Amino acid sequence: MTKVVYQGRSYERLDDESVLRCLLRNGIRAPYSCESGACQACTMRAISGTPPANSQEDLKETQKALGYFKPCVCRPDEDLEVALLDDAHNHKYQMEVVEKRFLNDEILRLRLTCDESFEYRAGQFINIFKDDLIRSYSMASLPVQDDLLELHVKLVPNGVVSHWLCDDVQLGDQLTVTGPMGECFYHEVDSTEGLLAVGTGSGLAPLWGIVRDALIQGYEKPIILCHGAMKPENLYYVEALRQLEETHENFNYFPCVSGLDEDEVPAGMSSGFPNDVAFAQLPSLAKWQVFLCGHPDMVNNTKKQAFLAGASLKNIHADPFVMAPHA
Amino acid sequence: MSQSVYERIGGGAAVDAAVDLFYRKVLADDRINNFFEGTDMEKQAAKQKAFLTMALGGPNNYTGEDMRKGHAHLVERGLNDSHFDAVMEHLGATLKELGVSDDLIGEAAAIAESTRNDVLGK
Incomplete structure (x- = not known):
């Protein structure tokens, strides 16, 4: 019989018992709901061992890459060491x-x-x-x-x-x-047509990593990065991104300025919000991967725009960027 | 027991494809999209998935009372039969686009239709 390892302890699975049932039987308080692989409430992470394909069906590709699986429908042929998603906070x-x-x-x-x-x-x-x-x-x-x-x-x-x-x-x-x-990172998916990254302000941080990750992993389809700020002087890494653009034919970078009249925007920069600059040149986002980071209003609006432009919800990656209430 | 439509069209993965199509139709429809203003898209998509799973006869724990409570705030904002009809229209069109047969679409529509009074708080 195979074992489930959780927080250093091994639990033997009974015949045909799911990983979830095995943990519950041993008193581990794991969250769950439908127990039929539909609701994803019980989603866990495998630290070692490979969860069977059926237990990862219909999860996001980025979640699969992190070892996420649905323990309620997971009956593995090998030992599996698991963690609850909340454990990352501990x-x-x-x-x-x-x-x-x-x-x-x-x-x-x-x-x-x-x-x-x-x-x-x-x-x-x-x-x-x-x-x-x-x-x-x-x-x-x-x-x-x-x-x-x-x-x-x-x-x-x-x-x-x-x-x-x-x-x-x-x-x-x-x-x-x-x-x-967070699940906002590059993960190679064969069937995508391109990668769009849109950010405002310090929302460039994850996109700077994600774009370089895609390039270094040899992603060959178009990569478009639109980074926006009110004024040109609020943008940063402009030179580094232009260099990256010069050395990679499939990468295009658009610094966007939203707080100046169009004729005041410096040459080489686009006028407007970065999401509008992006959608003006991409009529369809079907099969595109989309990464969003920055102001919550921009992220939410762009998420909707991207979805209506044909991007699958599973291919839109945005971690919540929540403003703390002022102390 | 005969298989549910949910099982016959391919289970959770098929429903995922349906959620994208269905939710996109709903969001693009000016008759009803104001009810979705400002909602969290991931949470909304999860609800749409639960709804489609139920309509297709798949695993769900919905009760009429859940439906009633979940939509009461929308009924207050004027949710009525015309909006329900619009959603039914998108459900049918989505399943048709996915190549589901008319018989099965009829079965799914009948299950969805059975929630009408609870959704509209009648």
Whole structure:
């Protein structure tokens, strides 16, 4: 009989028992609802072992890549070590600040190292703890290329955590972090026609990682990145992105300025919101993968626009970028 | 027991394809899309999936009371038979687009139709 391993303990599965039933029988409080593979309420993650294909049916490709599966319909032929999705919130890492640099007036780049091994996908996010406050920051670094973990911190007016990171945290200080979390990352899917990334402000962070990840993994279909800000000086990484554009024929970068009259927008930049600039040149998004990050209104509107333009909901990736209520 | 439409068209994966088509039709329809303003698209899609799964005779735990409670705030905003009819229209068109036979579409429509009074709070 095969075993289910959870938090270091092994549980033997009874004949034809699902992974979910096995855990429940052993007193583990796992969430569940329909028990027929439909509702996805019980979705878990396999840490080692391969869940059978039927238990991953109709999950997002990015979820499958993280080892997500539906334990209620999972009867594996091998041992499986599993984690509940909430478990990612429990392990706290200590990360040391090794670089602080302002990319413009409002965005601080932080680079961190971690003593422990910390595995993540470009585009996922971490939570940073400051006393009893928690804030999420997307990672801009690409693990196979960048040794340091990189965050782009937007200085929010009255933002306690962003001001603490900008003003008080010193090189060599340790940050308390949980993660990685989120399903907004590049995952190769054969049948896609292209990749669209739209971001505003520090929402460029995960997209900078995701676009480079796709390129480094040899994605050959068109990749379009539209990054928007009110003024040209609020954009950043413009030169680095233009260089990336020069070295990769299938990559096109559109810096977008929404706060100036059209004739005031500098040459080489587009006038308007980044989602409008994107949709003006892409009449159909059928079979496109779409990545969105930034202001919640922009993300929600663009999600709807992308879906109505033919993108499948499963191919639209956006992690919630929630503004904290002002303290 | 005979197989449900849900099983005959291919279960969860087929319903996923249906959700995209169905939800896109609903969102593009000016007769009804104002009821969906400001809703979380993922959560809404999950509800659409549960609805389609139920209409297709697949696994679900819906009761008439759930339907009533879940739509009461929309009834207050004027949800009526004409809106229900529009949704039924999109359900039929979606299944037709997926190549489901007229017989099976009829079975699904009958199940969906059976929720009308609860949805509209009658």
